[in-house]
Amino acid sequence: MTEQRTPLVEMKNISISFGGIHAVDNASVDLFPGEVVALLGHNGAGKSTLIKILSGAYKRDAGEILINGEPVHISNPRDAKGYGIETIYQTLAVADNVDAAANLYLGRELRTPWGTLDDVAMEAKAREVMGRLNPNFRRFKEPVKALSGGQRQSVAIARAILFDARILIMDEPTAALGPQETAQVGELIKQLKREGIGIFLISHDIHDVFDLADRVSVMKNGQVVGHARTEDVTKDEVLGMIILGKVPPKAIAGPGAMQTA
Amino acid sequence: MANTTIATPSSSTLKTQGSALQRFLQATEIDTRLLGMIGALLIIWLGFQLTTGGLFSGLFLTPRNLWNLTVQAASVSVMATGMVLVIVTRNIDLSVGSILGFVGMIMAITQAKILPPLIGFDNPATWIIALAVGIALGTAIGAFQGMIIAFLNVPAFIVTLGGLLVWRAGAFLVISGATVAPMDSTFRLMGGGAEGSIGATASWVVGVIACVVIVASIINSRKQRKRFGFPLRPMWAEYFLSVVGCIMVLIAVWVLNSYYMPVNLAKKYAEAHNIPWPEGGLQIPLGIAIPVLMAVGIAIAMSFLTTRTRFGRYVFAIGGNPEAAELAGIKTRWVTVRIFALMGALCAIAAAISTARLNAATNAQGTLDELYTIAAAVIGGTSLAGGMGTISGAVLGAIVMQSLQSGMVLLRIDTPLQSIVIGIVLVMAVWLDTVYRGRAK
Numbered sequence: 001m002t003e004q005r006t007p008l009v010e011m012k013n014i015s016i017s018f019g020g021i022h023a024v025d026n027a028s029v030d031l032f033p034g035e036v037v038a039l040l041g042h043n044g045a046g047k048s049t050l051i052k053i054l055s056g057a058y059k060r061d062a063g064e065i066l067i068n069g070e071p072v073h074i075s076n077p078r079d080a081k082g083y084g085i086e087t088i089y090q091t092l093a094v095a096d097n098v099d100a101a102a103n104l105y106l107g108r109e110l111r112t113p114w115g116t117l118d119d120v121a122m123e124a125k126a127r128e129v130m131g132r133l134n135p136n137f138r139r140f141k142e143p144v145k146a147l148s149g150g151q152r153q154s155v156a157i158a159r160a161i162l163f164d165a166r167i168l169i170m171d172e173p174t175a176a177l178g179p180q181e182t183a184q185v186g187e188l189i190k191q192l193k194r195e196g197i198g199i200f201l202i203s204h205d206i207h208d209v210f211d212l213a214d215r216v217s218v219m220k221n222g223q224v225v226g227h228a229r230t231e232d233v234t235k236d237e238v239l240g241m242i243i244l245g246k247v248p249p250k251a252i253a254g255p256g257a258m259q260t261a
Numbered sequence: 262m263a264n265t266t267i268a269t270p271s272s273s274t275l276k277t278q279g280s281a282l283q284r285f286l287q288a289t290e291i292d293t294r295l296l297g298m299i300g301a302l303l304i305i306w307l308g309f310q311l312t313t314g315g316l317f318s319g320l321f322l323t324p325r326n327l328w329n330l331t332v333q334a335a336s337v338s339v340m341a342t343g344m345v346l347v348i349v350t351r352n353i354d355l356s357v358g359s360i361l362g363f364v365g366m367i368m369a370i371t372q373a374k375i376l377p378p379l380i381g382f383d384n385p386a387t388w389i390i391a392l393a394v395g396i397a398l399g400t401a402i403g404a405f406q407g408m409i410i411a412f413l414n415v416p417a418f419i420v421t422l423g424g425l426l427v428w429r430a431g432a433f434l435v436i437s438g439a440t441v442a443p444m445d446s447t448f449r450l451m452g453g454g455a456e457g458s459i460g461a462t463a464s465w466v467v468g469v470i471a472c473v474v475i476v477a478s479i480i481n482s483r484k485q486r487k488r489f490g491f492p493l494r495p496m497w498a499e500y501f502l503s504v505v506g507c508i509m510v511l512i513a514v515w516v517l518n519s520y521y522m523p524v525n526l527a528k529k530y531a532e533a534h535n536i537p538w539p540e541g542g543l544q545i546p547l548g549i550a551i552p553v554l555m556a557v558g559i560a561i562a563m564s565f566l567t568t569r570t571r572f573g574r575y576v577f578a579i580g581g582n583p584e585a586a587e588l589a590g591i592k593t594r595w596v597t598v599r600i601f602a603l604m605g606a607l608c609a610i611a612a613a614i615s616t617a618r619l620n621a622a623t624n625a626q627g628t629l630d631e632l633y634t635i636a637a638a639v640i641g642g643t644s645l646a647g648g649m650g651t652i653s654g655a656v657l658g659a660i661v662m663q664s665l666q667s668g669m670v671l672l673r674i675d676t677p678l679q680s681i682v683i684g685i686v687l688v689m690a691v692w693l694d695t696v697y698r699g700r701a702k
Contacts, residue, residue: 055588057588076590077587077588077589077590078590081590087588089585089588093582093584093585093588093589094582094585095577095578095579095581095582095585095586095589096581096582096585096648097577097578097580097581097582097648097649098574098577098578098581102574102578106574106578106585106586106589106591107586107589107590107591108590109571109574111571115570116565116569116570117568117569117570117571117573117574120485120486120488120489120491121489123489123491124489124491143581145581
């Protein structure tokens with residue numbers, strides 16, 4: 001990966017604080033097309049907060065966001081979607097009491113010429129997309145509440161890719177899933193990567209994401225400890241970054257790195 | 262995408278297993294909860310019929326009582342359809358009874374005090390102006406309360422509790438507690454009664470139109486499913502639903518047409534229309550009352566709104582998971598404002614029905630209606646936890662409440678005892694619903 005290319009997303013010197021606590025302090029991360037960047041850190045390290053700024057759920061206090069090199073304004077989830085940024089939240093933000101098709105199109109419903117909901121068309125498209133992602137999925141008529149964790153996850157992912165996302169944010173995508181479903185999500189991530197979609201994977205568990213990611217960015221106490229390409233570092237070294245903030249020789253240190261001597 | 266296998270809609274969604282009843286319910290896709298409610302209603306009706314004089318001579322299942330029942334349930338039913346949306350989004354509206362009182366008072370003042378000096382007494386436009394003023398005012402009050410809830414983050418319970426006090430006092434203050442009467446003669450048609458009913462012929466026409474609509478919508482839905490190759494209901498189920506739907510409509514029309522004008526009213530009617538008074542008396546069927554027609558129309562419109570439009574979809578999505586709805590880019594605050602505005606408009610229509618029926622507006626009108634409205638919605642299966650509820654359920658809930666009341670009146674049960682029974686039924690209904698939901702999981 002040549003560093004001369006324009007990153008798909010660049011978040012520069014982002015800060016946000018809640019009531020005097022610096023949840024994110026001067027953090028910078030970037031993401032290239034077709035790349036998977038894992039954002040790692042303990043619970044409360046600020047990774048989810050940082051990414052929620054990108055997806056429009058929070059407004060930043062300072063810093064800037066560039067998409068394809070252009071500075072952009074993201075002040076709510078609608079803006080983010082306008083730039084092709086789709087998010088799959090840790091809590092699986094699906095509307096529990098409506099069916100899969102309604103969830104896929106939530107906020108962007110298809111309508112008939114009379115302005116009413118075109119449920120049949122939405123269900124047809126949902127069947128197509130879900131068939132691609134998870135051919136075993138059959139329960140189109142039931143509220144999402146009745147589905148298993150993996151099925152809900154596939155609904156959330158289908159929802160993201162249905163609208164040609166260019167940037168996908170996955171917050172703990174496999175936290176709620178069993179081993180088989182986790183493998184399924186892994187396959188899916190590789191498939192999306194081949195299509196040139198940039199993916200941010202957020203996790204506090206390095207084992208979940210190390211094999212999927214091209215690069216890791218580690219956060220600690222709201223600051224970026226450093227960045228590294230996964231082929232340059234070992235899992236133990238990354239763990240050292242997460243726990244101690246100790247930056248291995250081949251990684252690039254950030255403002256949150258442990259000061260040696 | 263590399264892998265483009267399209268899932269063929271399999272017929273496994275229509276599983277054919279279980280008992281004959283399960284298979285029947287699966288094929289017809291009838292909502293079992295709704296079916297249960299209709300069953301409960303029939304049991305209540307039958308119970309009152311037996312206790313008021315036996316199966317064939319009881320007082321409850323008479324055209325007269327059923328006709329009155331439909332008229333009495335109309336006002337609460339109209340408000341209950343709006344309350345469903347309010348409760349589905351995890352809010353509550355305690356102010357509907359007071360809004361009804363206040364708006365009803367303003368409508369009465371408009372037609373009895375303000376308009377006559379301007380456009381003359383009994384001007385044909387009076388009723389429409391009064392109704393428009395009422396709906397505009399109701400919508401504005403609702404929107405105002407909704408904005409406080411949505412943008413100032415005051416809980417709906419508190420805002421509408423405030424509204425309950427404010428609008429009730431408002432109804433008193435605007436005219437210093439006086440009762441305003443009489444209403445405009447056209448406006449009064451909205452209250453039902455002998456004048457405010459559409460008669461036998463028109464009732465049959467309405468019934469036939471309803472049947473045509475039922476059949477057309479079943480055909481249309483089948484066509485839509487075919488277009489995308491979705492599993493279809495078996496043909497016998499389609500016929501069954503069409504026939505049962507039409508028969509139910511026609512029976513309802515027949516019952517309402519079997520209630521004849523009381524003798525003294527019929528005499529007046531005969532005099533007015535120059536009909537000679539025959540020996541055995543004149544039997545003039547009343548047919549469907551106008552307030553009932555309004556309530557049915559509103560129920561259909563609200564059902565359409567909740568199931569077929571974007572707004573309705575958002576209401577349910579917000580109820581299921583407000584955070585997810587917000588993250589999906591739905592303007593949840595504005596949806597809340599619109600729900601409360603709609604609730605206000607429905608209160609105004611209910612106010613028109615009840616002031617027209619009473620032929621007067623009093624400052625106590627609609628007292629406790631908020632509780633009947635909420636009870637109707639909740640008995641109708643609207644979940645206070647949000648996200649669940651149907652308009653048809655709420656209308657049935659209103660009919661159940663009204664049936665209990667009028668049945669107990671027929672049994673000459675004292676008012677305090679009536680309240681006790683209704684209170685117990687409300688708790689039992691919600692408990693049964695909880696049990697049902699627990700088993701459905």
